[in-house]
Amino acid sequence: MTVLCRIGGLSVVYAGQPAPALDAVDLDILAGERLAIIGESGSGKSTLARAIAGLLPSGARVTGEMEWSAGHPPHPGRELGFVFQDPSSSLNPVLTIGEQVAEGARRHLGLPWSAAYAQALKILEKVRIPQPEKALRAFPHQLSGGQRQRVAIAAALVAKPSFLIADEATSALDMVVQAEIVALLGDLVKEADMTLLFITHDIALASGFADRVAIFKDGHLVEAGPTLAVLSSPREIYTQTLIASHRDLSTPPLIKEPAS
Numbered sequence: 001m002t003v004l005c006r007i008g009g010l011s012v013v014y015a016g017q018p019a020p021a022l023d024a025v026d027l028d029i030l031a032g033e034r035l036a037i038i039g040e041s042g043s044g045k046s047t048l049a050r051a052i053a054g055l056l057p058s059g060a061r062v063t064g065e066m067e068w069s070a071g072h073p074p075h076p077g078r079e080l081g082f083v084f085q086d087p088s089s090s091l092n093p094v095l096t097i098g099e100q101v102a103e104g105a106r107r108h109l110g111l112p113w114s115a116a117y118a119q120a121l122k123i124l125e126k127v128r129i130p131q132p133e134k135a136l137r138a139f140p141h142q143l144s145g146g147q148r149q150r151v152a153i154a155a156a157l158v159a160k161p162s163f164l165i166a167d168e169a170t171s172a173l174d175m176v177v178q179a180e181i182v183a184l185l186g187d188l189v190k191e192a193d194m195t196l197l198f199i200t201h202d203i204a205l206a207s208g209f210a211d212r213v214a215i216f217k218d219g220h221l222v223e224a225g226p227t228l229a230v231l232s233s234p235r236e237i238y239t240q241t242l243i244a245s246h247r248d249l250s251t252p253p254l255i256k257e258p259a260s
């Protein structure tokens with residue numbers, strides 16, 4: 001696999017903050033991989049996502065390097081899609097689903113409205129929204145939380161980006177819907193050969209479909225590697241603790257035993 005982005009010594013300090021939110025992070029993102037960024041609240045996951053997407057607030061001090069194989073950072077919306085945790089805040093309540101999804105195709109692909117609507121309908125079918133033609137005319141409040149997140153995914157993918165960042169995209173959903181959305185994301189990125197950066201605090205959720213995992217704590221990258229290798233023989237005590245904390249009766253096993 002080729003390296004899509006080589007991150008070297010990346011540090012971020014927000015304005016007015018004494019400590020860095022990210023501290024000297026070295027991490028390669030491989031083209032076409034599903035990479036899970038895992039860590040507790042405040043570990044710097046979203047900061048990493050925002051730095052990669054060029055969405056850090058002004059005033060944040062960024063040092064280190066991000067080297068893109070394309071020679072430039074991906075254009076947000078066109079080459080890079082972003083799905084946030086809460087679809088209610090990323091969707092506009094007074095615009096129809098069709099208007100919001102089609103807008104991305106109009107703006108980033110330069111399509112006229114009629115073609116942009118046709119593209120929006122296609123992508124709503126792809127994210128398996130029930131009655132997609134009806135959904136085009138619906139407003140966000142007329143959909144369930146899971147359906148709204150499918151719309152947010154559709155809006156992120158409408159301009160056919162090759163790189164998708166999902167930042168806690170399933171955390172606001174109940175467990176069944178969460179599993180459906182994770183499966184959907186997995187299918188979509190595989191089908192389109194996209195790179196996925198999947199940000200989550202839930203190591204069990206990530207372990208089900210990520211090719212590699214990167215574990216963060218207090219702004220530091222603790223360890224990174226292929227999912228199975230990290231989960232079956234974690235090098236760092238923190239990773240061992242994180243894995244152990246998921247071993248309770250309500251959690252499915254992180255690694256499935258091979259069938260005998």
Ligand SMILES: Nc1ncnc2c1ncn2[C@@H]1O[C@H](COP(=O)(O)OP(=O)(O)OP(=O)(O)O)[C@@H](O)[C@H]1O
Binds near residue numbers: 014015041042043057
């Ligand atoms: N805009 C901001 N201004 C100042 N400090 C910030 C800002 N955004 C995040 N921080 C701080 O940076 C640190 C890392 O936050 P970040 O949101 O990246 O962590 P996270 O792992 O994504 O956590 P969560 O899962 O809770 O979103 C935290 O201490 C947080 O309080």
